[in-house]
Amino acid sequence: MRRRILGLETEYGLTFYPSGKSYLPMEKVIGYLFEEVIPTGWPSNAFLVNGARFYQDTGCHPEYATPECATFKSLVAHDKAGERLLESRLGPAQAKLADEGFVGRLYAYKNNTDSMGNTYGCHENYLVERHLDFWRLAEQLIPFFVTRQIYGGAGKVFKVSGQTRFSLSQRATHIHEASSSSTTSSRSIINTRDEPHADAERFRRLHIIVGDSNMSEFATYLKVGVTAVLLSALEEGASFPDLTLEDPVDSLRQVSMDLRLRTPLKLAGGREKTALEVQWAYLEGAERHFADLSQGSFRNVLVHWREMLEGLESDPSSLAGRVDWIAKWELMQAFMRRAGAGLDDPRIAMMDLQYHDVDRNRGLYYLLERDRKMVRVTSDAAVAHAMDHPPPDTRARIRGQFIRFAKEANRPYSVDWTYLKLSGYFEETILCTDPFVSYDPRVEELVTTASGDLYEI
Secondary structure, eight states: OOSEEEEEEEEOEEEEEEEOOOOOOOOHHHHHHHHTTSSSSSOSSSETTOOOOEEEETTTTTEEEEEOOOSSSHHHHHHHHHHHHHHHHHHHHHHHHHHOOOOOEEEEEOOOOOOTSOOOOOOEEEEEEETOHHHHHHHHHHHHHHHHHHOOHHHHHHHHTTTTEESOOOSSSOEEEESSSSSSSTEEEEEOOOOOOOOOOTTEEEOOOOOOSSHHHHHHHHHHHHHHHHHHHTTOOOOOOOOSOOOHHHHHHHHHOOOOOEEEEEEGOOOEEEEHHHHHHHHHHHHTTTTTTSSSHHHHHHHHHHHHHHHHHHHHGGTTTTTTTHHHHHHHHHHHHHHHHTTTTTTHHHHHTTTTTTOTTHHHHHHHTTTTTTTOOOHHHHHHHHOOOOOOSSTTHHHHHHHHHHHHTTTEEEOOSSSEEEETTTOOOEEETTTOOOOHHHHHHHHHHGGGGOOOO
């Protein structure tokens, strides 16, 4: 299945630093963040005019789920649109808090851990066909996800046995199983919960919860693009060597701690391969399968994947403009040289956090981007457009049309991923079970031929 629906769900860290000594429930902060985006009286399960979902997740984290996307670059733009939405709400929420006497600074971070050791996720979603052997597919993909962090990791400073270390991934130490149906109590590499948000007889959703949240547009593009290309190759029967890991969870943590990318991982049967060698095996299998492709998005991904592995093999620092953990590590090393500081310096921990600040005037990632040191795959104009417009080639277009109309008409409505209903107009629920379909005649008629009576309050 070459065409595929893709989506990202990103949970954000939220912190309020008061100027005085005052306790502030995070629920109040969240409430002000959602004001105007989710007006009083509208559904709390808030879908937006761009087809995305913005809501409060467990642990008082604002979460942004992109609309269904059908291209890699569209997904990057809509992922960044979630950042921009959250950034746009920080100032108004901070002003509201100040009006109530809570003076201070409000910060939102696109990362995966807090100072208390808690973790929150960045979940990837890939539509797959129901007739496939899902469990066999998962087994073939686990070594890939274990080793993908060498270019998808966001980097993290943490202490282990009293020693401060730097790791490739923020999520690796919080994963406890290879596969599981839970996303909290027993976090796994692949989540097996069967919740397709589509026609369950035709589709299933591959839900990946092992990945880090990426600030780098290129890292997001590559990790999602490579996964989609590999999925298509496996679905079409491509041949890959047996890369089964003896202990996937232990290997995940070994890779995360290996900045030199040379630690051998134990494979089933007593063999050993490094994370780079595992990725090379997947790449070469995909290149063989798609050898006839001379252009298009898959060919572009294969080219970038090869360039990435070659760079990691020869000079990882050359990829600082593409890979978050390398960009962050380069910044930290430069600071430590200038300041004569060590990795346990509190300013290093602050840099670790500031890299993920979504405020473009404060965040270290955005400082690098302004200095043209980060490779972009989208543009500010495309991100701004994605904030208010759904992808034109998925069912998100139908949802966005419907929500925009309902809000302009000031009519209560009910929306989920697979249905739409407008209160007080027609009783029929519009089902949208095929995420590839971007046109529904009932919604088109509603939007284009609504009578004046509909607008009466």
